[in-house]
Amino acid sequence: MNISFFIAKRLIGKNEYRFSKPSIRIAITAVSLSLAIMLISLAIIRGFQNEITDKVIGFNSHIQVSNFLNGNSYESTILKQRDSLKILISEVKGIKHIQSFATKAGIIKTDNEIQGVVLKGLTSDFDTTFLKNILLKGKIPTFGKFKNSNEVLISQTIAKKLKLNIGDKFQMYFIQKPVRVRKLKIIGIYDSGVAEFDEILVLSDIEHIQKLNKWDSNDVGGLEILINNFDQLESINEEIYQKIGFDLNTRTVIDNNPQLFDWLELQNMNVKVILILMLIVGAINMVVALLILIMERSKLIGILKALGSKNWEIRKVFIYHSLYLILKGMLWGNLLGLTLCLIQKEFNLIELDKSIYYMSYVPIDINILNILSINFGTFILCWVTLIIPSYLISKINPIKAIQFE
Template sequence: MNIELFLAQRLNKQTSSRFSQPIIRIATLAIAVSVAVMILATAVVTGFQKEIRDKVIGFGSHIQITHFADGNSYESQKISKIDSLKISLEGIDDITHIQNFATKAGIIKTKEEIQGVILKGVGSDFNPSFFENNLKAGNIEVYNDTLTSRKVVISNKLAKQLQLQVDEKMVMYFVQNPPRARTFVIGGIYETGLAELDEIIVLGDIRHIQKLNGWKTNESGGLEVSIANFDDIEAVTQKVYHQLGFNLNAQNIQDLHPQIFDWLNLQDLNIQVIIILMIIVAAINMITTLLILILEHTQLIGTLKALGANNWSIRKVFLYNSAYLIGKGLLWGNIAGIGLALIQFYFEPIRLDAATYYMSVVPIHLKLVHLFLLNSGAFIVCWSALIIPSYLISKITPIKAIRFE
């Protein structure tokens, strides 16, 4: 039988009738609040990063293959034999979808407004799921390989600015030699909340860009590649790049939008600061509680020493008792943190201004690995912080301790 564990259990039961009980409750509450705050902060920041990342990927997939001459231009250069290139890339296991695209800068002019935009042309292989999930009105046109569709999808921001509605016509002008104009019909209106892209992207049939640029039907501005796991994006980008010719380039979404992803990575610093502060608060409370328990049980310590118990054995009694208190705080903290996170996830009581935060509700993304690391890390740090204060027990002499009142 483990005598230290037995004494720790008895010690824990006895505290209910002692003056240290309020202090123990405060320490347990401090741990619970700290853990709940860490869980919520991690879930919210991770959810925010995932939401923004998914929106950026929705506009351009994980990897884009374009002509080297494109540079940072919105005017796509043609890539010939696009079908054979797609076939060669389909052999890469990590790739889940490949689609044609092309972009062309244009100007939308109405009776009262004018706005520069980017016409993004897509074809029959287009995956509309992202835009369907963010559709506010109308529908997403299914483009085919036989007929050229005049229907386009614009953002809610553009629709309000240009005073356009579904099924209304609009004229887009293209600056080239000679200048061209095309009349389109608003087929759908989307809203992602990502203003930087919402205000410029117009989704339409790639055949318009092919005709404007004088391309053949098997020529495109590039390919968008979707992959199964975002964490593998760098490795897959290298695999794709090695499959390309000398005149083509492969860039992942992090390369195309470095400012957005650098900003998202900075959010990790916020989580780290919160976690460090919360663990410090919990550890300080547990150290204070341990010192009070030692002071309260000075006579017990003296008696155990008189009976022949060594210092480390007595220290383990109090460390076991402290571990129980830490575990109790972790349990209540997880119940509170996970419970509040699930309430926000399913019922969305806390709303946000989409114009400021790029989303209309506080996002939540709980990951089991984060919960495990938070709980195990908090327990290890708090319990380890008690080892040095427990050394006070070795300074207590049996005679003085037994006489202590």
């Protein structure tokens, strides 16, 4: 029988504390709150990162293949042999979907307003899942199905600036020689919350850009590639780059939006600071609780030493006791943290300014691996921290301890 564990269990079962009871409650509460704050913080940050990343990918895809001459320009350069290129790229493992696009800068003019925008032309192979998620009202145009379609999808931001609504028609001017004009009709309004896209992007059938640029019906401005695993972005991008011709280039979603992803990466630093601070708070409170337990049970320590118990065996009694308190605190911390996360995830009670945070509510991402990692890390750190102060037991004189009241 493990005598240290047996004694610790008896001490826990008796639950007889004198002056240590308030300190123990404070220690349990500190561990609970620290763990809850860590769980909530990580769930919120991961929620932010996932939501914003999904929105950016929805507009830009994971990887774009285009002519080297394109650079960062909104004026697409022709990309020929689209079908053969799609077949070549589809051979790369990890590819989820490939779709065609083209972009062209223009100016929307109404009776009283004017706005510079980018017309993004799409084809029938475009995955509209993301657009359905951000569609505010109306419907999504049927891309690439009908000839001479003048239907477009615009953002709520552009609609408000130009005082436009569903069913309204407007003229869009394209600066070229000669200046070309297209009369377009709004059938849908979207709202992604990402100002970088909402302020400029108008979605239409690619046929408009093909005719404006005098391209053939099979010519496009580039290919957008969606992949299964974001962690493989760089490796898949490199493999695609090696397969395509020397006159073509690839750009990842990170290349196209460096500032946004730098900001998201900065949030990881914030999480690390919060995790470290909360772990320190929890560990310090458990050390204080252990020292108080040792002081309160010094007579028991003296008796055990007098009976021939080794220092390490006695130390284990108090470590086991403290681990019980840690687990109790962690149980309440998990209940509190996960309950608050689930409530926010279900009801979106905490709202945000969409113009600043790209979304109207605090997003929550509950990931079982993150939960297990935080719990495991908390338990191990507290356990290791308890070993050092338990060394105080070896310094206790059994005769003085037995006489101590």
